[in-house]
Amino acid sequence: MTHQPGLRVASPAVAPRPPVVRPAALVRSIKPYQAVSSLDHIHSRPELVPHKLDWNEATVPPSPKVIEAVQGFLSRAHHLNWYPVLHSTNLAEKLAAFHRVGEDNLLITNGSDQALDTICTTYLSPGDPVLVASPTYQHFLVFAQTRGAEIVHHYGPDPFDADLEGLLAAIQRVQPRLVYLVSPNNPTGVQYTPAQVAAVAEATANGLVIVDEAYSEFSGRTAIGLLHTYPNLVVTRTFSKAYGLAGLRIGYAVAHPVVVGDMRRVFNPKSVNVLAQVGAMAALEDQDWLRWYVDEVREAKRVIGDWAVARGVPMRSTPANFVMLRFERAPWVVRMLQEVGVYVRDRSHIPHLSGWVRFSVGTVDQTHDVLARLDGVLQRLEA
Numbered sequence: 001m002t003h004q005p006g007l008r009v010a011s012p013a014v015a016p017r018p019p020v021v022r023p024a025a026l027v028r029s030i031k032p033y034q035a036v037s038s039l040d041h042i043h044s045r046p047e048l049v050p051h052k053l054d055w056n057e058a059t060v061p062p063s064p065k066v067i068e069a070v071q072g073f074l075s076r077a078h079h080l081n082w083y084p085v086l087h088s089t090n091l092a093e094k095l096a097a098f099h100r101v102g103e104d105n106l107l108i109t110n111g112s113d114q115a116l117d118t119i120c121t122t123y124l125s126p127g128d129p130v131l132v133a134s135p136t137y138q139h140f141l142v143f144a145q146t147r148g149a150e151i152v153h154h155y156g157p158d159p160f161d162a163d164l165e166g167l168l169a170a171i172q173r174v175q176p177r178l179v180y181l182v183s184p185n186n187p188t189g190v191q192y193t194p195a196q197v198a199a200v201a202e203a204t205a206n207g208l209v210i211v212d213e214a215y216s217e218f219s220g221r222t223a224i225g226l227l228h229t230y231p232n233l234v235v236t237r238t239f240s241k242a243y244g245l246a247g248l249r250i251g252y253a254v255a256h257p258v259v260v261g262d263m264r265r266v267f268n269p270k271s272v273n274v275l276a277q278v279g280a281m282a283a284l285e286d287q288d289w290l291r292w293y294v295d296e297v298r299e300a301k302r303v304i305g306d307w308a309v310a311r312g313v314p315m316r317s318t319p320a321n322f323v324m325l326r327f328e329r330a331p332w333v334v335r336m337l338q339e340v341g342v343y344v345r346d347r348s349h350i351p352h353l354s355g356w357v358r359f360s361v362g363t364v365d366q367t368h369d370v371l372a373r374l375d376g377v378l379q380r381l382e383a
Contacts, residue, residue, distance in 0.1 A: 059362025112251030189318025
């Protein structure tokens, strides 16, 4: 904006202030998701080969077919100036065949986070109780609290075991609008059998049960087969973990057509970018690469288990792509690992997880290098 020469702009009587969010009390009561990134540290030390094990991403690039498909798309008349395929029907068709469900059972989203957010937007009102099997993935809590929901945590006697009996009792007591289960759970690795999920869905007669299956490719277990019986069930999945597409941000929800239809009422159909669509379709078609990576992670977890036994370090393996190791001086271990280029997630501040540190697991070769650096850190601590 320019002003004519000689004209003066009067100072406002009251200095402008940021607008007040509405409702202010609700928004400012929400504790934001603590998304601590190690990228700045990694980029500041290019001479050091990093092991980024803090966000449970794949530790290797995605299938070469993904890179080929994206590069091929960009080399042709790619029309990046156009919006992507609405509702990602191109990918939905392939996923429907892969999971043996109808296309109307699927909502393709910008990462499974957007699926969780859309569920909360669609089904929650202020004051609605949301029952969460805790400790678990923290970002879901933000989505629910943004709608004014009341979060009710259920902690079992052992955070590393599924407490079905206690969870069913909590459902009876709370009468939740939503129940949130992560299977396998992040960060404890707790996994729910289809029979346990069915029991939760039956008990939640007047609410919706979310089963977050971000790590299901590693565990080989899914609740998708229950959707034909339980219309109050929704399963969320992602391409960010096993498929290695975290940077493209693409996931999906699988649910009864009525649930999907309701979610589409508030969903932006152009929110999944075209490169994510292209990459996900290519990733889905390369199941050989997926099996190779899942096998590498499984073997690497065995390597870590042998290391932990040999050194007397408490360990909890999981059906997912991470393990939990316990250290008396967990914060020190985490900081010292960062100094040698290994980035992990300290979970010791979470209720019931004192001393536990989460390590994402990659290939066997990567794991041997990580353990060698961890040995050096522990030796320094002992000295």
